[in-house]
Amino acid sequence: MVAAARAPHAGWLADALAEVRRDPRAADGVFPLAGRRVGRDPLRPGTDPAGVVHGTVDDAARAAVVLALDAAHRGDAQRLAEHLADLYREGDTAERRGVLRGLDVLTLAAGRDLPGPLVAVGRDLAADALRANDTSLVAAAVGPFAAAHLDQHTWRHAVVKLVFQGTSLDAVAALDERADDELARMARDLAAERRAAGRAVPDDLARLTAPAPAADRGPGADDPGGFVPAPTRTAETEEP
Amino acid sequence: MRIFDPHVHMTSRTTDDYEAMYAAGVRAIVEPAFWLGQPRTSVGSFVDYFDALLGWERFRAAQFGIRHHATIALNPKEANDPRCTEVLDLIPRYLAKDGVVAVGEVGYDAMTPAEDEAFARQLALARDAGLPVLVHTPHRDKQAGTRRTLDVVRESGLPPEHVLVDHLNETTVAAVRDAGAWAGFSIYPDTKMDEHRMVAILREYGTERMIVNSAADWGRSDPLKTWRTGMTMLEQGFTEDDVDRVLWRNPVEFYGQSGNLVLDPVPGFVAEAPPAPATFEGSSVLRGVRA
Numbered sequence: 001m002v003a004a005a006r007a008p009h010a011g012w013l014a015d016a017l018a019e020v021r022r023d024p025r026a027a028d029g030v031f032p033l034a035g036r037r038v039g040r041d042p043l044r045p046g047t048d049p050a051g052v053v054h055g056t057v058d059d060a061a062r063a064a065v066v067l068a069l070d071a072a073h074r075g076d077a078q079r080l081a082e083h084l085a086d087l088y089r090e091g092d093t094a095e096r097r098g099v100l101r102g103l104d105v106l107t108l109a110a111g112r113d114l115p116g117p118l119v120a121v122g123r124d125l126a127a128d129a130l131r132a133n134d135t136s137l138v139a140a141a142v143g144p145f146a147a148a149h150l151d152q153h154t155w156r157h158a159v160v161k162l163v164f165q166g167t168s169l170d171a172v173a174a175l176d177e178r179a180d181d182e183l184a185r186m187a188r189d190l191a192a193e194r195r196a197a198g199r200a201v202p203d204d205l206a207r208l209t210a211p212a213p214a215a216d217r218g219p220g221a222d223d224p225g226g227f228v229p230a231p232t233r234t235a236e237t238e239e240p
Numbered sequence: 241m242r243i244f245d246p247h248v249h250m251t252s253r254t255t256d257d258y259e260a261m262y263a264a265g266v267r268a269i270v271e272p273a274f275w276l277g278q279p280r281t282s283v284g285s286f287v288d289y290f291d292a293l294l295g296w297e298r299f300r301a302a303q304f305g306i307r308h309h310a311t312i313a314l315n316p317k318e319a320n321d322p323r324c325t326e327v328l329d330l331i332p333r334y335l336a337k338d339g340v341v342a343v344g345e346v347g348y349d350a351m352t353p354a355e356d357e358a359f360a361r362q363l364a365l366a367r368d369a370g371l372p373v374l375v376h377t378p379h380r381d382k383q384a385g386t387r388r389t390l391d392v393v394r395e396s397g398l399p400p401e402h403v404l405v406d407h408l409n410e411t412t413v414a415a416v417r418d419a420g421a422w423a424g425f426s427i428y429p430d431t432k433m434d435e436h437r438m439v440a441i442l443r444e445y446g447t448e449r450m451i452v453n454s455a456a457d458w459g460r461s462d463p464l465k466t467w468r469t470g471m472t473m474l475e476q477g478f479t480e481d482d483v484d485r486v487l488w489r490n491p492v493e494f495y496g497q498s499g500n501l502v503l504d505p506v507p508g509f510v511a512e513a514p515p516a517p518a519t520f521e522g523s524s525v526l527r528g529v530r531a
């Protein structure tokens with residue numbers, strides 16, 4: 001949100017948030033406009049030039065709109081949940097990312113105390129996003145909300161899907177806390193499959209098969225240059 | 241070389257593809273129902289899609305001399321969306337149609353309880369309709385997914401020779417062959433399986449119950465991968481009869497179990513022999529083709 005506030009149309013976002021706080025339905029018009037008004041630049045261009053891993057300026061603006069909606073619905077979690085479901089279902093991919101990243105912001109604010117209706121709707125929307133092939137939508141569904149509220153099976157599949165599509169695991173919130181033996185087993189199987197095929201093994205698989213203490217893992221997510229595109233094609237979409 | 245592509249999503253392809261496929265020797269295809277990249281949100285969306293597979297796409301293929309068949313199912317990915325699962329009630333109606341040669345693609349995507357339910361239910365529909373089944377194996381956790389797939393097939397009581405387990409690779413082929421099912425391989429640029437790896441697998445396991453497809457769709461794919469596999473087989477010492485078995489007789493035997501294949505030439509297209517590999521190589525279709 002700091003980045004969004006520095007964007008060219010910072011005044012537009014502030015006005016829009018004020019309007020949403022007065023009238024929650026204003027969000028329905030603000031959501032599709034956000035990219036045109038605040039831009040679509042990556043939030044962390046140094047490590048994430050496409051804005052897939054950590055999101056974009058318009059993702060952050062829409063997340064701020066979700067936070068404003070929370071205020072506008074005045075603690076009525078059921079109505080907020082229904083509104084978020086509408087914004088997601090009627091939204092394009094960028095708007096859907098905005099809802100997911102908004103749920104992340106709400107989760108960080110509320111922690112484990114996120115109201116039940118929001119947890120339920122968030123799980124549904126994350127499951128929908130995790131079935132998609134658009135890499136940015138999948139990456140937006142593995143943040144703090146997912147870390148706190150997805151079941152272990154769904155969460156493991158989400159992590160392996162990121163490796164599959166070639167998105168850095170830096171996108172995953174609380175990776176080390178939630179990684180378990182079954183995830184390591186899945187990662188080892190995938191590495192074996194790639195070796196049997198004579199294909200390159202994605203570097204990120206090593207983070208899952210042999211989880212190292214955070215201090216040993218080299219450059220952090222904010223360190224520019226940490227993102228290096230793989231020289232051979234290790235990524236793929238899930239074709240029929 | 242005559243070619244039956246047993247798995248290709250032609251609704252995502254152009255008429256240029258149809259022309260190139262015919263020129264390469266493709267005379268019959270099967271288009272499995274699957275997802276469209278963008279999730280469906282209602283049963284009506286499936287109905288229109290199934291109707292298009294059996295109607296417009298069959299007509300379109302026929303314009304290019306290719307016999308088009310379909311498999312019908314609720315795919316595993318969308319089996320997870322409650323807005324879509326009611327389509328299961330409509331599937332028996334489609335299984336009775338002309339040109340529907342199997343139930344498919346069914347199987348696992350993320351291995352959820354909803355996928356278990358849709359998979360088991362559609363295996364029962366196949367048994368009731370007397371149709372074979374095309375089973376998709378998952379991209380993630382493929383080895384565990386393939387083992388679980390074979391367990392579910394065994395529990396269904398379907399004869400294994402009625403089941404084609406697709407998208408296999410070096411780590412999953414043995415289990416499928418041991419189970420007595422047909423083994424399917426999708427030949428893709430760079431990823432799942434390529435023609436050289438495929439020929440190595442054929443050398444190791446033989447040509448019996450082995451099926452090769454292009455699985456061409458809206459992703460990076462190539463509807464001539466069946467032909468390229470045949471050419472690679474010939475280059476590496478397989479006979480023309482071996483190629484005919486893998487690219488024509490095997491898929492015809494598998495889908496023929498439906499009693500619903502149409503293989504005579506499309507009216508207006510002469511029953512001439514498909515191009516021999518040597519003459520085809522010199523034709524315009526091959527220009528610009530990657531090795």
Ligand SMILES: [Zn+2]
Nearest residue numbers: 240272274455
């Ligand atoms: Zn397919």
